[in-house]
Amino acid sequence: MTDTLAAHEGSYLEYEGRHKGILGWVLSTDHKRIGLLYLSAIMVFFFVAMTLGVMMRLEMLTPGETIMKPQTYNSIFTLHGVIMVFLFIIPAIPAVFGNFIMPIQIGAKDVAFPRLNLFSWYLYMTGATLAIISLFTGGGAADTGWTFYVPYSIRSAQNVSFTTLAAFVLGFSTIVTGLNFIVTIHRMRAPGMTWFRMPLFAWGLYATSWIQVLATPVIGITLFLIILERLLGVGVFDPALGGDPILYQHMFWIYSHPAVYIMILPAMGVVSEILPTFARKDIFGYKQIAISSLGIALIGYLVWGHHMFVSGMSDTARIVFSLLTFLVAIPTGVKIFNWVATLYKGSIKFSAPLYYVLAFIFIFSIGGLTGLVLGALATDIHVTDTYFVVAHFHYVMFGGMGIMFFATMHFWFPKMFGKMYNEKIAVIACTIIIVGFNILYFPMFIMGYMGMPRRYYDYLPHLQGWHILSTVGSWILVAGIVFMFGNLLYALLKGPKAARNPWGGTTLEWRVSSPPTVENFDEIPVVTGGPYVHDKPTYIMQPSKELVHENGDKLKGETLKAH
Amino acid sequence: MIEHTEALEHTATAEHSHAAAHVHRDDEGSKMGMWLFLFTELLLFGGMFLLYGGYRFAYADGFKVAAADMNTFIGAINTILLLTSSLSVALSIAALQQNQKKLCLSLLWFTLLCGLAFLVNKYFEWSHEIHNGIYPGGPALENMSNGEILYFGLYYVMTGLHGLHVVVGMIFIGFVMVFIARDKITSINFQKLENAGLYWHLVDVIWIFLFPLFYLLH
Amino acid sequence: MEQTHESRAFGTENHSHTVGYGTYIMVWLGLVALTAITVTVAGMHLGSLTLLAALTIACIKTSLVAYYFMHVKFDNMVIKVFIAVCLLIFLTFWILTFSDLSFR
Numbered sequence: 005m006t007d008t009l010a011a012h013e014g015s016y017l018e019y020e021g022r023h024k025g026i027l028g029w030v031l032s033t034d035h036k037r038i039g040l041l042y043l044s045a046i047m048v049f050f051f052v053a054m055t056l057g058v059m060m061r062l063e064m065l066t067p068g069e070t071i072m073k074p075q076t077y078n079s080i081f082t083l084h085g086v087i088m089v090f091l092f093i094i095p096a097i098p099a100v101f102g103n104f105i106m107p108i109q110i111g112a113k114d115v116a117f118p119r120l121n122l123f124s125w126y127l128y129m130t131g132a133t134l135a136i137i138s139l140f141t142g143g144g145a146a147d148t149g150w151t152f153y154v155p156y157s158i159r160s161a162q163n164v165s166f167t168t169l170a171a172f173v174l175g176f177s178t179i180v181t182g183l184n185f186i187v188t189i190h191r192m193r194a195p196g197m198t199w200f201r202m203p204l205f206a207w208g209l210y211a212t213s214w215i216q217v218l219a220t221p222v223i224g225i226t227l228f229l230i231i232l233e234r235l236l237g238v239g240v241f242d243p244a245l246g247g248d249p250i251l252y253q254h255m256f257w258i259y260s261h262p263a264v265y266i267m268i269l270p271a272m273g274v275v276s277e278i279l280p281t282f283a284r285k286d287i288f289g290y291k292q293i294a295i296s297s298l299g300i301a302l303i304g305y306l307v308w309g310h311h312m313f314v315s316g317m318s319d320t321a322r323i324v325f326s327l328l329t330f331l332v333a334i335p336t337g338v339k340i341f342n343w344v345a346t347l348y349k350g351s352i353k354f355s356a357p358l359y360y361v362l363a364f365i366f367i368f369s370i371g372g373l374t375g376l377v378l379g380a381l382a383t384d385i386h387v388t389d390t391y392f393v394v395a396h397f398h399y400v401m402f403g404g405m406g407i408m409f410f411a412t413m414h415f416w417f418p419k420m421f422g423k424m425y426n427e428k429i430a431v432i433a434c435t436i437i438i439v440g441f442n443i444l445y446f447p448m449f450i451m452g453y454m455g456m457p458r459r460y461y462d463y464l465p466h467l468q469g470w471h472i473l474s475t476v477g478s479w480i481l482v483a484g485i486v487f488m489f490g491n492l493l494y495a496l497l498k499g500p501k502a503a504r505n506p507w508g509g510t511t512l513e514w515r516v517s518s519p520p521t522v523e524n525f526d527e528i529p530v531v532t533g534g535p536y537v538h539d540k541p542t543y544i545m546q547p548s549k550e551l552v553h554e555n556g557d558k559l560k561g562e563t564l565k566a567h
Numbered sequence: 568m569i570e571h572t573e574a575l576e577h578t579a580t581a582e583h584s585h586a587a588a589h590v591h592r593d594d595e596g597s598k599m600g601m602w603l604f605l606f607t608e609l610l611l612f613g614g615m616f617l618l619y620g621g622y623r624f625a626y627a628d629g630f631k632v633a634a635a636d637m638n639t640f641i642g643a644i645n646t647i648l649l650l651t652s653s654l655s656v657a658l659s660i661a662a663l664q665q666n667q668k669k670l671c672l673s674l675l676w677f678t679l680l681c682g683l684a685f686l687v688n689k690y691f692e693w694s695h696e697i698h699n700g701i702y703p704g705g706p707a708l709e710n711m712s713n714g715e716i717l718y719f720g721l722y723y724v725m726t727g728l729h730g731l732h733v734v735v736g737m738i739f740i741g742f743v744m745v746f747i748a749r750d751k752i753t754s755i756n757f758q759k760l761e762n763a764g765l766y767w768h769l770v771d772v773i774w775i776f777l778f779p780l781f782y783l784l785h
Numbered sequence: 786m787e788q789t790h791e792s793r794a795f796g797t798e799n800h801s802h803t804v805g806y807g808t809y810i811m812v813w814l815g816l817v818a819l820t821a822i823t824v825t826v827a828g829m830h831l832g833s834l835t836l837l838a839a840l841t842i843a844c845i846k847t848s849l850v851a852y853y854f855m856h857v858k859f860d861n862m863v864i865k866v867f868i869a870v871c872l873l874i875f876l877t878f879w880i881l882t883f884s885d886l887s888f889r
Contacts, residue, residue, distance in 0.1 A: 183603045191596035221611040238703040239720035246713025321885035606871045654813040657854045779839035783827035
């Protein structure tokens with residue numbers, strides 16, 4: 005009983021349950037602590053992969069050998085891709101902020117399956133460990149690129165089996181998280197929180213979770229088959245045994261294209277949280293944004309073939325996939341226009357998170373529009389496998405999901421740690437990041453158009469100017485990122501105490517203390533209105549004490565029954 | 568006034584559930600989670616069925632030649648075994664609902680027995696093929712056409728993975744049986760048994776497709 | 786008491802449907818009969834129809850297992866929609882992959 009009492013008083017950070025110290029974290033089933041476990045692991049891998057990226061750029065500073073041998077370069081771009089995709093971009097927002105914030109946003113005390121949630125973190129760590137082991141065992145890290153295309157991935161003497169096994173295990177980790185979120189959102193919303201009163205971040209996560217559940221198993225089995233083929237020589241994909249490498253590419257992209265939306269949908273969800281908060285205005289087109297998340301998830305399943313336009317697919321398939329690809333622009337456009345319309349006539353307060361979001365809208369639009377260039381058959385053939393593609397997916401992945409990860413951190417940092425950071429420095433860091441980002445990646449569009457192929461160790465001297473510019477950009481970008489994290493780290497240690505609701509947010513997480521208590525709420529709140537209403541509260545935090553509420557007339561039996 | 572009373576009632580339940588938050592039980596949610604997990608299993612095998620479809624489309628003749636080697640009789644026996652085990656799982660739930668714990672447990676024992684018999688059959692089938700030199704890199708398989716090589720590649724992977732699922736399902740049911748014996752699963756709290764049943768039926772469903780695709784291609 | 790409180794607080798109705806043994810046994814008999822039919826049909830040399838027949842029977846068997854043994858019959862709409870979505874997505878994988886394979 006004392007335990008339960010303590011739970012109400014202390015924050016989740018100080019709470020001491022059955023286990024103390026570090027065990028209290030790695031054995032905790034509290035969704036908030038698991039979120040932070042993910043955060044710490046993900047930060048480490050982000051810095052590792054970022055370092056690998058900087059090394060690649062350094063190698064490209066001069067033609068020929070600069071700092072490493074070609075084989076090392078191949079391993080490094082593979083690891084950069086694998087770590088960034090599977091260990092950072094895919095899990096970052098759902099596993100960290102989805103875990104931490106989403107249950108609070110929907111008025112729940114935890115996710116539906118807390119122990120499964122912890123298990124998925126262990127799966128993540130197992131996958132990560134396997135990826136690291138692959139570096140030092142066998143022939144060294146895989147050199148296939150993160151796509152593991154056959155037949156090379158079957159023949160490569162490097163340690164491809166371990167790297168694919170790592171991706172396989174990580175896949176299961178995201179499946180478990182996705183499954184958990186779907187059930188949580190269906191079953192654990194607070195009384196009165198109907199689907200269309202749910203915050204848009206939860207909508208984004210819901211769509212994401214469906215992709216995780218329905219697409220990830222396909223890559224699981226595909227990578228598993230590669231391992232079997234390497235270890236036992238089972239004939240499945242090897243063309244020498246009649247296998248069809250294009251069928252491998254189909255199966256790889258059946259997952260990996262929807263995975264792109266696993267990466268971006270949660271980020272878009274956060275955009276829809278931050279904009280109404282700082283525009284002091286209800287979001288424009290709530291239902292359209294919510295539904296367009298599902299629309300993106302659905303169309304995301306239908307367009308994987310645009311990664312394979314030059315791989316020898318049938319003409320029919322190419323035309324079909326190209327057409328379907330253009331459809332993605334519709335729900336994405338719906339979101340972008342609604343976001344901009346939200347800002348229109350709002351009383352905008354320029355805070356650090358909003359700066360990052362505006363940077364996101366600018367950079368992501370460039371990424372999205374160049375995506376249409378790649379989705380059109382004729383232009384795609386000219387720029388396939390060039391730096392143009394590299395630039396495009398860094399604009400959507402890093403510029404989209406990465407920048408939004410930074411925005412999310414700045415937005416919910418005071419809530420998660422109860423500390424406030426220096427906003428001025430955060431804005432300066434944001435500016436440096438945007439400048440560095442564009443100097444790093446924009447020249448790649450130009451180089452790609454001029455014919456610089458991706459994944460090449462060497463290049464012709466006339467491209468060197470652009471390469472130098474790009475490498476200098478990488479230094480600026482890294483400086484900005486280090487500056488930004490330094491600011492947050494300083495705040496974590498020495499920052500002033502944050503208020504309960506520093507931004508004037510309207511969703512439930514801003515109604516609980518910063519940092520939240522162990523069980524988030526003293527009482528499960530009752531929801532009486534939409535998530536972004538600024539002029540009157542739409543939550544009854546303590547239904548037992550606030551019976552006579554200004555919205556008391558809305559307290560009908562109907563509202564009380566959850567769903 | 569009425570509204571207020573209802574609100575008070577709600578508060579009472581809310582407080583109650585708070586105290587019991589760590590032990591709360593949501594059968595519907597648990598079932599939903601299980602179904603979502605089954606979807607992932609379905610798509611895991613679905614990926615392989617897609618491969619099978621692609622290769623059968625490309626090598627229809629090779630697949631037919633290779634399938635002629637399969638023993639339809641053993642395949643049919645295995646199908647009946649799994650169907651029967653599915654029946655006994657379904658019956659065990661009905662038995663538990665009517666508080667017939669002993670009957671429920673014996674039905675689950677019977678299920679395990681069927682699963683075991685299935686695996687024994689599979690073992691003999693596999694050893695027969697391997698004995699004949701039909702295995703990846705084996706002397707007989709190396710001389711076969713590409714279609715046949717792919718057929719047997721998929722045969723080993725798909726039935727092997729399915730066999731693994733049979734084993735997992737048996738372990739799952741085994742745990743559930745322990746819970747039933749210790750009265751942790753009862754006639755009013757049987758979602759775990761239901762979930763084990765769902766898993767077992769899925770294993771059955773996958774076999775329902777594997778059987779015609781690998782054995783009945785004459 | 787515990788039970789009622791729980792259900793109210795979480796909006797749950799912890800289920801309690803019962804199905805007689807007879808229904809299950811009838812379904813099982815049907816499944817065994819379909820297995821016999823599929824084996825017989827496969828031996829009849831129907832050419833390209835063989836595959837179609839085998840798959841149709843497999844689908845019928847699956848529906849029986851799902852509907853009765855897996856209790857989809859008693860499940861609420863949400864689970865039914867889930868299953869439909871899952872099958873629909875799986876179907877699109879096939880259609881789009883074969884838009885390549887069959888026109889190459």
